[in-house]
Amino acid sequence: MKLLVVLLLFAAAAAAVLCSAASAPGPLECAPAGAPCARAFRNVAAKDAKDENDDEISLGSIFSSIFAFFSDGFKSIFGGENEEIAQEKESKAPPKYTRVLYKNWRLVKATPRSQDQLDEMYTIEEDFDKVSYWKHPTFRNESCDFIVPPGMMNVVEDFLRERQISYKIVTNDLQKMIGAANPKMMKEQRDAIINEVGHTMTWIRYHRYSDILNYMDHLKRKYPDKVSVIKIGKSTRGLSLRVLKISTGQAENVTAKPAIWIDGGTHAREWISPAVATYIMKQLAEYSKTNQLIVNSFDWYIMPVLNPDGYEYSHTSDRLWRKTRSKNKDDGRALWGDLFNFCGDDVGVDPNRNWDFQWSKQGASDSPCSDTYAGPKPFSEPEVKAVADFLLDNMVNMKFFLTLHSFGQMWLLPWSYTSERVADFDDLMSMGKKATDAIAKFRGTKYKIGSTTKLLYHSAGSADDWAKAVAGIKYAYTVELPDKGDSGFLLPASEITPTGKETFAGIKAMTEAYVEKYHPSWMTAARKPKPAQSSATKPKPNPASSQPVNASATGAKNKGVVKRGQPIRIVVAKPNANNQLNKRTGN
Ligand code: 0X9
Ligand code: ZN
Numbered sequence: 001m002k003l004l005v006v007l008l009l010f011a012a013a014a015a016a017v018l019c020s021a022a023s024a025p026g027p028l029e030c031a032p033a034g035a036p037c038a039r040a041f042r043n044v045a046a047k048d049a050k051d052e053n054d055d056e057i058s059l060g061s062i063f064s065s066i067f068a069f070f071s072d073g074f075k076s077i078f079g080g081e082n083e084e085i086a087q088e089k090e091s092k093a094p095p096k097y098t099r100v101l102y103k104n105w106r107l108v109k110a111t112p113r114s115q116d117q118l119d120e121m122y123t124i125e126e127d128f129d130k131v132s133y134w135k136h137p138t139f140r141n142e143s144c145d146f147i148v149p150p151g152m153m154n155v156v157e158d159f160l161r162e163r164q165i166s167y168k169i170v171t172n173d174l175q176k177m178i179g180a181a182n183p184k185m186m187k188e189q190r191d192a193i194i195n196e197v198g199h200t201m202t203w204i205r206y207h208r209y210s211d212i213l214n215y216m217d218h219l220k221r222k223y224p225d226k227v228s229v230i231k232i233g234k235s236t237r238g239l240s241l242r243v244l245k246i247s248t249g250q251a252e253n254v255t256a257k258p259a260i261w262i263d264g265g266t267h268a269r270e271w272i273s274p275a276v277a278t279y280i281m282k283q284l285a286e287y288s289k290t291n292q293l294i295v296n297s298f299d300w301y302i303m304p305v306l307n308p309d310g311y312e313y314s315h316t317s318d319r320l321w322r323k324t325r326s327k328n329k330d331d332g333r334a335l336w337g338d339l340f341n342f343c344g345d346d347v348g349v350d351p352n353r354n355w356d357f358q359w360s361k362q363g364a365s366d367s368p369c370s371d372t373y374a375g376p377k378p379f380s381e382p383e384v385k386a387v388a389d390f391l392l393d394n395m396v397n398m399k400f401f402l403t404l405h406s407f408g409q410m411w412l413l414p415w416s417y418t419s420e421r422v423a424d425f426d427d428l429m430s431m432g433k434k435a436t437d438a439i440a441k442f443r444g445t446k447y448k449i450g451s452t453t454k455l456l457y458h459s460a461g462s463a464d465d466w467a468k469a470v471a472g473i474k475y476a477y478t479v480e481l482p483d484k485g486d487s488g489f490l491l492p493a494s495e496i497t498p499t500g501k502e503t504f505a506g507i508k509a510m511t512e513a514y515v516e517k518y519h520p521s522w523m524t525a526a527r528k529p530k531p532a533q534s535s536a537t538k539p540k541p542n543p544a545s546s547q548p549v550n551a552s553a554t555g556a557k558n559k560g561v562v563k564r565g566q567p568i569r570i571v572v573a574k575p576n577a578n579n580q581l582n583k584r585t586g587n
Helices: 002-023 059-078 083-092 115-122 153-162 174-181 187-197 209-222 272-286 292-297 308-316 332-341 382-393 425-443 463-469 493-518 520-527
Strands: 106-111 132-135 144-148 166-171 227-234 240-246 259-263 299-303 398-406 410-413 448-451 475-481
Touching: 106 153, 106 174, 153 166, 166 174, 209 227, 209 240, 209 272, 209 308, 227 382, 240 272, 240 382, 259 272, 272 299, 272 398, 272 475, 272 493, 292 493, 292 520, 382 463, 398 463, 398 493, 410 425, 425 448, 425 475, 425 493, 463 475, 475 493, 493 520
Parallel strands: 259 299, 259 398, 398 475, 410 448
Antiparallel strands: 106 144, 106 166, 132 144, 227 240, 240 299, 410 475
């Protein structure tokens, strides 16, 4: 019976593949040497007659796609190669990566004004193959952002014009935007930074996971009395999941200090999030004197990259990858999803739909190819499970849960599975407002604050709902970092430091307000005048002083200087046209 199904499916598949290949040529993203063709069709773009440089489709790629399609189906039904052996192979021979290129893809911003226009916008992803939202339409007069593959723009424009929906094309070539957002660093510059500061983090470019882990170890080595690194598990692909703890020991009059959890990198492509998380680490660990009230009052747990497999994949292969990198072969639904949506083996799961609270109830997908796939079951993702277990072990004193995402400039409160308000809505609002007010004061960045379903959409199975409902963490928020869609997930690296500064200013104001509210005596202790310091023991100047920065001062001129002793100049190389890896640095 299964064989019959497979044969029928093969016939249909071959026809579908040939059809779709004929009408939708473009780069097929297959790993080399006969390996299954991962996400073979996800980014196959229709060829625009005007786009002269689009890749041509080859007969070989059609056959490899049919092969991948067929072998995925077989493996899903009869079981594939032993998972452990496959993983072992992977770890012994690092895979060569094929890049998904977004040449001639457009980024479009549209603003539906009437309810009819809004209703029409909801369907655009279904109406047009491969058109994909970066920011979904939510309300009238609110803009939404979506990407359009080459060859589709004419029809999408017709659709928008016919309905009189105003729109602007943010870029005609997403690949150029991808290259420009993260300037490369030469090996000499990297070595100079290591010599100067003992690590490779710059906060003027986005870094690979290994740089981030090295920085965590660096902080632990440099500040052993207050910094430790906790290993909380391994990702699907075997990467170490790590949390930085910053704690100065016991506080007055309490059996245990209040604690704060901050994570970044849940969604792979939201690079500003791990960058800001590491910026926060830096402020707390390296400028603990300037921030002494909040450093001394809390135990800080910061996990900069919750989804390292996805994060690395977004660096090496597909800049716009969102999910984890799990395979989910055994999911009955995955079989049908894979066969009919052609998204291959490594479908991944949306880690922000995988938490075991009201899982998959609303605003999540059971289609493995979807970017909001909730997974075969709650906590199917080892990354999510590891964080949940860690939080359960440490939840007694956990008072804040902040999960950093991008983009949209929103400070979101639970719930996201229901439109009901949380019981202590007012408490969460007034505490959150301390942060958003401070951010606005810092350099004018305006955040919206409110319940998720009010400001955005339903998204059951997400982290903050679980943190609040199951772990009982009172102040649980999802923070959608800047911007509002002009760059979206491709926020230029020159924005890391200013975004880090303003976000830290917000978190600092909010946590100080917590101390003032719940432990006022700690404020007075911190305000006690200190004996004058000799110049020899003066702390380093803090780049994130509470002085607002002039946005222009964070521009190109200053961004290359890493201060300590003699400033060193970082010459920011222009990205080359095809966004190839820097062979020497791997960056
Ligand atoms: O959809 C998501 O997971 C978040 N947006 S993102 O663009 N970063 O992917 C929004 C999550 C909102 N849900 C909760 N606050 N729970
Ligand atoms: Zn996100």
